[in-house]
Structures are given as C-alpha cells and as structure tokens.
Amino acid sequence: MKNSRGFASDNNSGIHPEIFKAIAEANSGHVIAYGDDPYTEKAITLFKNHFGGECEVFFVLTGTGANVLGLSAITKPYNAIICAETAHIAVDECGAPERFTGCKLISIQTGNGKLNPSMIIPYLHSVGFEHHVQPHVISISQSTELGTVYSLAEVKELADFAHNNNMFLHMDGARLANAVVTLNCSFSEITRLVGVDVLSFGGTKNGLLFGEAVIFFNAKLAEDFKYIRKQGMQLASKMRFISAQFIPYFEKEIWKTNASHANHMARLLYEKLKVIPGVSITQPIESNGVFAIIPEQAIEQLQKKYFFYIWNYETNEIRLMTSFDTQEKDIADFVETLKNLI
Amino acid sequence: MKNSRGFASDNNSGIHPEIFKAIAEANSGHVIAYGDDPYTEKAITLFKNHFGGECEVFFVLTGTGANVLGLSAITKPYNAIICAETAHIAVDECGAPERFTGCKLISIQTGNGKLNPSMIIPYLHSVGFEHHVQPHVISISQSTELGTVYSLAEVKELADFAHNNNMFLHMDGARLANAVVTLNCSFSEITRLVGVDVLSFGGTKNGLLFGEAVIFFNAKLAEDFKYIRKQGMQLASKMRFISAQFIPYFEKEIWKTNASHANHMARLLYEKLKVIPGVSITQPIESNGVFAIIPEQAIEQLQKKYFFYIWNYETNEIRLMTSFDTQEKDIADFVETLKNLI
Amino acid sequence: MKNSRGFASDNNSGIHPEIFKAIAEANSGHVIAYGDDPYTEKAITLFKNHFGGECEVFFVLTGTGANVLGLSAITKPYNAIICAETAHIAVDECGAPERFTGCKLISIQTGNGKLNPSMIIPYLHSVGFEHHVQPHVISISQSTELGTVYSLAEVKELADFAHNNNMFLHMDGARLANAVVTLNCSFSEITRLVGVDVLSFGGTKNGLLFGEAVIFFNAKLAEDFKYIRKQGMQLASKMRFISAQFIPYFEKEIWKTNASHANHMARLLYEKLKVIPGVSITQPIESNGVFAIIPEQAIEQLQKKYFFYIWNYETNEIRLMTSFDTQEKDIADFVETLKNLI
C-alpha cells in the first residue's frame, strides 16, 4: 500500500526507523509481562535522567489514557479540573475525564489556548462550600492544541498559583517535545523545575508506534498509580514494546530530531502560506501546527486531495499539523494546490 | 539482551515473525488515524469472513479493555454479570469491570472454570426486585483460565439459557484460538452460531505485539460502541499497526499455527510431568495450560531458575503456560530441572 | 426554639400545616415499605390526574436526587447535557450529575437563566464524531435559578428543537409551582403538552417536609427507573410519609396557595426595594426570587441581621427568596433595615 503524506495530524505518520529498530531488537525470547522486564527498567532510568531523578514513571497506551489516569490520581470525584476550552481533555476525549474521575471540567475561554491565573481566580469563590465542586487541578497543554507554547515563567506562575491555592498543576505533554525544542530548554526545566506535578508525556505524535508515559514529580502522588493504571485498562501486557521505543528516543535524541524537524516544517509551511492572498494565519507558529483561515470554496476543493481538519466552521479556519516525516516537497505540493484553488 | 523462554504466561513471549513483518509493511507514509485506514478496513473484512459476516468488529488495546468495554455495551449499572470465580474479569482486572460498568460481578465456584445453567438458576430469584442487582450477562472464558474448553453444545446451552432469561452471553476469548484448535471447529461455529452475543477476541497471547477485538454478533448492540471505546480510553491513534497484524493472522493462518503449536507443547509438557513421582496434574489438558501440584520445596527451588505463577498457595498448585514459541528443548530443560529437585 | 423568618431560601421555611397534618394521619399501623402502600398509590393517581395520565411517577428524597436520577435514565455516559451556566445541576449539586451519569455538562452563558435553540446549535457540530461527547439532553429550570419563567411557547420551541436533534428535554421543576402560578396554566400544559420528556417535580421548596418526584412522560423511558432509584440511594423506606404529603398538596391545592403567596410576596418585596435609592433590580420578577444590587457596605451590615446569599461578589448582587410563609411584616422589617443602612 502506498500512503501519501498530508497535514491532518502528527499521528497520521508512522514509526521512525530508529524506533522501529528498537522494537525489532526487543522481539527476542520471553520477558516477564506487564513491565517487570529489563527494557522497562532501562527506559525508566532514561526518563529519570532527563527529568532529574525525582520522578515516578508509568507507561500507558494512549494519550487519553495518560491524561485521564494522571488526573484520576490527583483528584476526588467532587473536585473540578480547570482547563482551557480548547484542551484535549475538554473536547477530544469523549468525556473520558468526567466519566473516569467523576470530576467536573471547568473550561475557560482563551484566545491562544493558554491559561493564566487571572482567568482562574473567579472560580475559587466556591472553595469550601459543599454545594459546589472544589477546584483541585489546573491542567495545561504544552504545546497547546493551538500550537502555542507556554514560557518557563508562565508555567511557573501557574504552578505557584496552583500550589498557593491547594491545587495541582497537570501538563498534557502529548507534544511536549515540540515545546521543548522551541524553548531550547531541558525536559526537567519546563516540568519539574517550574512546578508541574503530573505530566502526560507523549510519544505517539512524535514517531513512536504507540506509548505514552505518566510522570509524577512527587512520589507520594504515585503511590497507588499501578492500581489506577490496571483498573484503568492501560496496563500493556507486552510492555517491553512500549519501553523499548523510549530507549533510542532518549539515547539517540530521536525526540529532538523529530520535534525539531516537525517544528521547522511548520515554520516553512507558514512562510509559504502567509504570503498567499486570501489566507490569514490565526496563531503564532510556536510548534508544529499552523492555523489558517482560507476561502471556504478552497477548503472544499483542497479536501478532495488532502485530509485535514476544519477547526472552526464559522470562520473557515483549518488546522495543519506537520510531522517528523513531513518533506519540503509535501509542503510545496500542498501550497501549490492551494494557490491554484484560490 | 538475551531473554530465555519459560512457562510463566503466553504473554511473556514476543511477536511472531509474520506478524512483525506486517507491522513493518504498514509503516509507510501517512494514513488517517483512529481506524479510518485501509489496513483496518481489510482486517475487519477478514474478521467478517471468519465470523460469518453478521458482526461488528472494533479493535482495542488490551484484553481487559476488550472485556470491560464489551460488557459495558450490554449492561446498565444496576445489572449483574455472572461468571466463574476464576474468570479473568473477576480476579485479574483489578476491579475494572465493576469500576467501569458499575455492575456487580457474581462469581460462581466451579471445579474446572466452566459454568453451566444449573449453577446460575439460584441467582435468578432476584429478577424484578428493585433491591437486587438484575442479572443481565453470563460471561464465560474460552478457553478458560484453567485451560479447559467448552464444547459447542455447552456454549449453546448457556447461550440458550441466557437468551431465555433475558440475558446476554459474553465470551472472553483471550485464548479463543487455542480452543478452536482443540475443538477443530471454525471461529463462527464456537461463537456466532452457538449464540454468543459479544466476544473479546484475543491476539496478544497468540503472537501479536498488542491488539484485541471486540466483536458484536448483533449490530444493534454495537450501535454506540465507538463512543464507549473512545471514552473507555481504548481507541488507538495509529490503529493501522493493530489492524495490520490481523491480516496475516487470518490470511496466513498464523492464529492456527501458533495455537496448535502452543497446545501441542502443553500436551508434551503434561506427558513429561505426569510421570514424575510427586507431581499431580489437576486439570485436563485442553489448550495451552498445565496445572500441577508439585512439592512445596521444589516450587521454591524451581522459581530461582524459572518465573511462573503459583495458582494455589494452599495446595502448592502451579500454572504453566506454553506459547507459540515454546520449544521442545524448553520443556526438556524445565522437566529435567524439576526432576532433579524432587 | 424561636426561628425568625428571612429571605435566604425557600427551603429555610418549614412544613405547611396541611402537609404536616397529612404526615400525622399517615402515622398509623404498618404499611409495606418502599412504596407499595395505599398513600403512594393515591398520590401517584393525583399526579396522573394533574399531568394527564400519560406519565410515570417516582418519589425521591432530594432535588439533586431527582435531577441526577432523571438525567441518568435518559443518558449514556458519553452524552452531553446542555444547560444554562446558572443551572442547579451545573453549580449547586457538587458535580453529582457528572459523577453519577458520567456525562459532561455543557454550561451556556445566558443573561436571564433561559436557554434557546440558537444558543445550542454551535454544540451540535460534534454529533457523530467519536472523539466528542454527544449532546443528548437539554436541561432547563422552570422557574429558573434567576427567578425568570419560560413561556409555554419557549418550552415548546426547545422541546421541538431537542426532538428534531435526537435529544430529550429535561425540566428541573424544583420551583415549578411558582412558574405555573405565574403562567396561569396547568401542570400538564407547561410540561407534557409542550414536549417535556422528564420532569423533576419539587415539593420541598413549596411547603413539604421533604419529597420530590421524577416524572416521565414517555413510559418507555421509565422502564428501569426503579432500579436506578434504588441504586441511586433515593428509595425511601417509609415512603408513605413522602406520598402522604402530596395528597393535600394536590387535593387541597396547597401547591397553588403556597406558590401564589410566595410569588406575591416577591412582587411586594420588589416594589419596596426598587424605589430605594442605590438599589437596582437585576432580573424581572416572575416567580419568588428577587435579585438586586445593593451597596457593598449595606450587604455586610444586613448580613448581621439576616442570612442570605450573595449572588455575584463582583457586582454586589444579592438573591432574596420568598416562601409560602413569608409575611408582609417580614418584608417591611427587611426593607426598613436596608433603608436605614443605605
């Protein structure tokens, strides 16, 4: 089968060759299932090296699983989880967070997918009153679903605000690598060191077959996570094949190669799109997504050749995601097609 | 890393080479995520061919996920699910069925892991009384957690009984291929044609990297399963890599090769074990498991070399599982070691 | 104990004498528990008379219980329930709807607590996509938490819109009697006849000791509600003492006497407040609530003498509720106190 590349989503791509090789190498003989194997041990060590040692790492199967179970570990059902209205947990998980945690999600309007403390303050009036859900987690996406990136200072400000108000800070890092490349910082600098409590660390959108990690920066929060993961149906039996992928991901810096490339391709796509008359870019290009308003009839025609998502039907805004395997030629072809349609 | 083979579980083994090849071949270019891809389309067609067309097929990530979500689709929270006390759903899923379905599990003592209608009748007194949970599903494992296999007539009897009492029959087929080989029947003969309503079809324990299917033999029951799967955190984004595995699994009959081999190895292990003085076999050998009581001090010594599970601490019964990649030499070595210990 | 009357809430009042008498009369001998008694039978007949026969009636213990269980009967966990952001289910039930139904609540900003179809349309883009919760219920409060009342046409428009989009219309009628008095219609005209599917019928806020009813206008929706009620911990054992209260409530039209009086008192309070300089009324007076902005320092002083709720801390808006037992003198005293403070 010949599968052509497009800009629908970074999870439409396949597996990076180095990652694939690691799976192949792990496919030998028997190891104990469910994570008590040498690949998992090594992968966890690599995670600890990158995040600074003070963390507990658990592999899970999907991004939704990572978010929901991580949130489940730090909430009780009468809590509220505060997030941006564009958050994956709020719109793209079919209500799994509410279903599994029991909590209410409070979704806040933002222009760029990023929260700040002043947006959250009004929701703290209910603290202590039994009739109201009790805010207990602020959840942010890094990079956001709109392709924007929180600075270190912005994350720290939110973490401090959370902790001062008896809340935790959760980060949905499905595209954390893209943000880290943009910020030119380390994984620990943008998470543990600025106060993140629980992190969903994504792999699938950056070149893995499948596999995410839930990382707790406070061991106490992770005490019973192994039960939460199993009861949450996210414990892989042949765990070694998740773990093995993370070995080259860190050792050979595949995370950086892939995210840098995807980000670079997004910028290239942006440069070519912004000069097309009738196209307007709606978000700053800070990671691997480009959001653009294009003429309605062009959308329709373009979709005959390319699969991609319409972000806002009212404004004709579309979302274009680049990936580790996006080629300059893919961009040239796409832009050419669009130009011809306008 | 060199990983030696043992008898702990069939999910301690890796990926069958033909399956692995299918993953490699699917790793090209972009396809739409979440199942709207040609690999998934083809795999579903193959399933329909084997199960008789009248079925709806959904891929999920884990065996627990398959069971819990399949049960979720056919229950309401005030229902009871009736199963053997050895059932995977009752003991090995950390309460996920109760947590996610809201239902009570009624676990029935059996000698051999198999239910029959007479065991269930006493639990029907509560039907219609609002104070009591309402039995709505009978769940059986085929083959069972004790390595035994239901005959076609036995499954049909349970299905008829279920349907006559306004209940569904669910089959946990994590090891269905092993049962089908033993029964020398087709997949449809032991499921759809004898009245199974919902099936968890296992792949991971029979040579896949990961991947299970939930199959509904009544399309009406599947109407909203896509939402249940997503909300249940079991929707894989790079779905093609689950689907692709099932293509050779059916086309090249890997399922049969693997299950036949594993069953054959179990029989061989049994033949060698049963003649050792002090060893007694506790269950008939009908699939790929051998249950044996061995002297307590032998267990302790044996575990220094081999990882395996003690099934019953009171009676010193152990469980030994064979796999698609078990070699005669593995059995010879294991038996030799054991003999020396006794 | 001498308990003085105020304007905090209509549930700060006690039991109407006629209702109390009915409880006393039911306190004789033994009757079967859980609703299989003659009081319950009679009360249900009276409900059917008032709502037009085509309904199923179930008594429950609290308003939150009525809402949550009624919604539970018409949703699956991947559904969304659409409501005003001021709805009791959204803000005053500590997340019970999410916890028990599993659903997401979509809360919509309104000026006056009332929804209309145009507000809901944007949320229908997600229908059919498995990543998103599926809107399935519109829930309105009648009268609303802001004291406003939907007209018959407005309810009908919402019901038609709901049904045309495969949704149900749920009405939180904790203060339905107050709305019916205002609209000068019958109970069936504002519910069944304009398309309401499920109704929470309140008693506690209008003179009962305790007791609410969940009413289904489509018997099919109620088929398994008896199990939902029991599992939802809302089945009263000495049910006769709920049922008995509803007998005079309907037979002696206590509902009308009480609601008319409370509404009348609200209007009186409004007339006296609106002329006070520095006081501004923020909502039309359509039932038994008065919302007013008063000077901040007056709030503080007033709360020393009266307990009441601040509705909006940012704007110094307070909520005043009248009750079946509010006296003209209570209003005169309150207004006098306020005047002296301003």
Next chain:
Amino acid sequence: MKNSRGFASDNNSGIHPEIFKAIAEANSGHVIAYGDDPYTEKAITLFKNHFGGECEVFFVLTGTGANVLGLSAITKPYNAIICAETAHIAVDECGAPERFTGCKLISIQTGNGKLNPSMIIPYLHSVGFEHHVQPHVISISQSTELGTVYSLAEVKELADFAHNNNMFLHMDGARLANAVVTLNCSFSEITRLVGVDVLSFGGTKNGLLFGEAVIFFNAKLAEDFKYIRKQGMQLASKMRFISAQFIPYFEKEIWKTNASHANHMARLLYEKLKVIPGVSITQPIESNGVFAIIPEQAIEQLQKKYFFYIWNYETNEIRLMTSFDTQEKDIADFVETLKNLI
C-alpha cells in the same frame, strides 16, 4: 386508613409518638437549610456524648446512603470491601456500593451472618499485586441481617485484624440499637472503643420517620465527607427535621425503649413458634428477627393474611421482624393463624 401490623420488616412501622412530637416542635419559622441550624447542632452534641466525643457525625437520608457514602469515604475504586454474603450492602442495595465506590465487594459465606478473621485471610494473598483489587474495608452488620449479634470481643478481634492488615472496619448499624440492648453495653463500647472506624447509625428501623447518621471515629477520615454527602445526593435541605428526631431519641432514650421492646417481642414470638410442630427456628434470637422454616403450604396460606419475606425458597425459611410497635396481641394472632394452617 387503617393499617394493620405485621412482621414483614421493622421499616413497615411508622413514627414513634415522641419522635413525631419533636418534628412538630421543630416546625416553626425559618432556619438555615442543609444543617447549619440549632437542631442539628444539638443532635450532633448528643451523638458525641453517646459515642465519646471523638467522632464526626453526618446525617443522611437512607440506610443505603449511609453505607455507600461511608464506604466511599474510606476506599478508592481499586479496593475491595469484604462482607458477609448476607450483608445488606451485598444483596439489598441494588449494587449501589459497587456503582458509587467503584470497588468490588467480596462476599463471604457464613452460617450466621457474622465474619471472623479466619474467613478473610485467604483474600489477602492479592495484596500488592496490581492485577487484583486491594482489600481495604471489612464491613459487618450489627445486629446482622440474620438477627445475630457480634460480641464486643468479636468486633474488637475484627477491628484489630483489619488495622493490622491496613484495612478499616465499617459497621452497618441499621439495627445497632437492638444489638446494644442485647449486649447491655453503651454505643461507644460496641463501636469506637472496640475499633470501629466508620459506622452507619440507623434510625428509620427503630421509630424515626427517616434519618440515618454516618459516624467517623477518626476525624481525618471525615475531612471531605461533606462533599461526598452532597455529591452523593444525601444532603437534606430541611435537615432540621432529621436532626430534631435524634434529640428525644437520645434525651428520652427512645432508642432503648424501642429496641428493647422489639427484641422482647422477637423473643416472645420465638417462644411461641418454637413449640409448634413442623416449625423449626434457624437462627439464635439475639435481636428483633426470627428466622423459621415452616411447611411450604402454610407459607402460601399465611401470606394471604400477612405480608412477610421468604428468606430461602429452597428450604422454606421465612423472616419475621418485630418492631417498636409490635403488640403481644399481634403475635398471638399470627401464631394462632399459623397453628391453624399447620
């Protein structure tokens, strides 16, 4: 209406006159809803006096609500709750414990409704293994659903066992007063002083209109119970009418008068039944229940005149409950009727 007395259940009776009087007296003016009222304050003080001060008391609406919410406060969803197979939580709450706590209930066969540590030990093998639910609560009923009563030593042994194994002891005290009368001890002696952690304290079955209490003997466990109660739909708005009942219940020792009388009547019933040929008593008479096997055709005839529950259809065992208002004449009539039938 004239309601004749029988032996179906202690909740078929009405309200004790002194309790009713307390409700009447509380029906004056306004008090703050939801428990911030002087009646509730006083009732809680009385509870603390009887239970020794070191306790947190919360009123709820039903026995099922008391059990489920109390258990919810001390469990996480991956826990198991261990109980007798006759426990109310296991059979009479329509799965509410599983639904609301997410936990699995492990029901243990007992002859007399009473657990002891040796029955529980086999279930501790799973501790620490993520595949299995983690036992965290032992729940006992005092008196039991079979009318038997745990001695102080028996409760202490279970509490010590629980605490030594990182578990809590929960007591379903729907009929605690009956047990206390039998044991001739204080409330604190049979609960707090022997190690009970959480108690469901019943009122409805012993002369109240409605009302139960959840009592925590460790304040830490109660820290967030107010949210659990509200989210659990068990927060009464006109709370004063629950609280007021408990004032004479303790101050005038109605609890003792009522329970003593009911117990005495059970013994009388027993004395008269046991001498009837063909009747055999199946449980010791230790509180207010009598379990008896009577000839099948007598059951059928007897049920034409009296409503009561068949406990075991296989053995023709029936359950007869006495109440605070049972009269000697009721017993004489019942026994006479039965004699005539045999």
